[in-house]
Amino acid sequence: MRILLIEDDTVLGAAVRDQIAGDGQSVDWVTRLDAAGDAMAGAAYDLVLLDLMLPDGRGIGFLKTLRARGDVTPVIILTALDQVSDRIDGLNAGADDYLVKPFDLSELSARIGSVARRYTGNPNPIISHGALEIDLAARSIHRDGKPVALTAREWALFEALLSRPGQLLSKAQLEEKLYAFDSEVESNTIEVHVSRLRKKLGPRFIETERGMGYRLGKP
């Protein structure tokens, strides 16, 4: 998943960025709303983490503008405002979830997963795919009852394919899921991860459309 983090506090922002990157998602971190607007115009994000009090304005206004434009990107509000009314305001403005600072990073990861799953239309974190038993919440995969260990990058790629079953994803789209703007992308990274995933999960798991991209194979 590609996530946009809008947070002006550098200490918290760095920790959140590292946490999300550790989960294998790619993160773009901006500290101002104008930068966030630019980022959203330039790339497709799967989720936005939005602080409410930013140096150049209120996050609620940003969220309302986003929703008014018809943008349905999932948004989780991260804020120091802890009142019930703030929470109701946030949810009414179109937020998908609301996390009051300070929060546990593990809870943030869980909420990101839960919101993302709801967007793919399957809130159930347990998915069966052929011989595979996938627990999205616990980030665990069992193949024929035996656990399979994936690296964070492999998991991110796997999740991207799983979130759009049957849909063709180009190499560029997959690269975007894996890396933020500032990361260097090696030319054959996707191919390397796809071949490792095939080795771990079975050869029929990922189908290749030559020159077009990859898609999740039929179970």
Added chain:
Amino acid sequence: MRWPASLQARLGLFLGILLTVLWIAAASVTALILRGEMDEVFDSALQETAQRLLPLAVVDIVGREEDGLTQRLGVIREHDELFTYIVRDAEGRILLQSHTADMAVFPAYDGPGFRLTATHRLYNEDALQGTIRITVAEPLEHRGSVAREIRMGLGLPLLIVVPLALLSIVFAVKASLAPLRRFGERLDARNARDLSPVPGGDIPSEIAPVAATLNRLLDRLKAAFDAERSFAANAAHELRTPLAGAIAQAQRLQSETGDMAARARAAEIEATLKRLTRLSERLMQLARAEGGQLRLDRCSDLRIVARLVVEDVARTGSPGRILLTLPEAPVMSDLDPDAFGILCRNLVENALRHGSDAAPVDVTLTRDGQLIVANDGPVLRPETLDRLTARFERAGASGDGSGLGLAIVAAIADRIESPLVLRSPRPGAASGFEASVKLPIDDSIASSRSGLSKH
């Protein structure tokens, strides 16, 4: 003499004394002037009488055949004789006298004019070169009684007028001071946290500056309190982001390091930071509970808030431990939803922290606005219950928790003028603890539907 403390009594006493003295002085002067005028009138009557009688007496005496004979005039008709007279010759022999004339009253003749004896006012007049002399006497007693009547006439109203004046002064003062008394009552009726200006109403202009000064003082006090409260709230709020950053970094450190000792230290840092977070959170809640408006001019459904809070608390650490019971109909209240959220959250967290892990925490909101949070656990002694709402007071030795939770709830309950009722054991059971607060609800909106539904 000490003046009485009451302005009313002071004015009554002062004006009463002043009025009495003035009246007496005015009456005395009037009486004195009247007395002088009266004397003039009486003297003139006396003189007139003598001068009218004398020619008659002269004619009578000259026409007599015998000299030196005393003639007493007979009574024509019985009457009181105010004026008595005698007519004498140069030798002092009495030639004529009125019928009640008492010789002892008349001193020897010593020329014409007015004379005064101890008992009478006299007027002498003579004719025929002083050979016939008349003296008319009027008893002073008569004049005295007239003067007394005048004095009585002047003095009697004093007995009626002065008490009446006093009464009207008392009433007037009372009526004039009524706005001041009402001002005082309004001031007295408010509770310790109400520092809004007291309406002066039709307070007298002499006292209005005092009321204005008082209101200015209240205003300054309110500003000071507000500043203090908003400082506490802002400080706690501003602490959240850096605390969040530090906690997140401590968590990252734990997941990134392979060194077990470093990981344990990071966990300790995280725990301390979290305790600090809870404390600052509670301080902010306390500042909020004690300041600001708790009742709004609009109503909201308390069930929504209760559900949000319980979901939130349950998600962060205690899934499945809270049993929330809400009525089917909305529970509309003008209570600030944030205040209700704080109240609810503190009661639930308190029950989770101190209750037994084996039984769920029961959170019930009734149709009539009663919030009841109950948990199982050992029975608390009555003196412990009493102490629980004190600040920084914890039940049991557990160091967890800020010790502010129930104090915050009590502060909110106090401000909505509804007591926080703590019971242990919980009603209908042998053990446990129950806290309940009656919240203000808008009955006009609360529907007539009854019944509870489990959520």
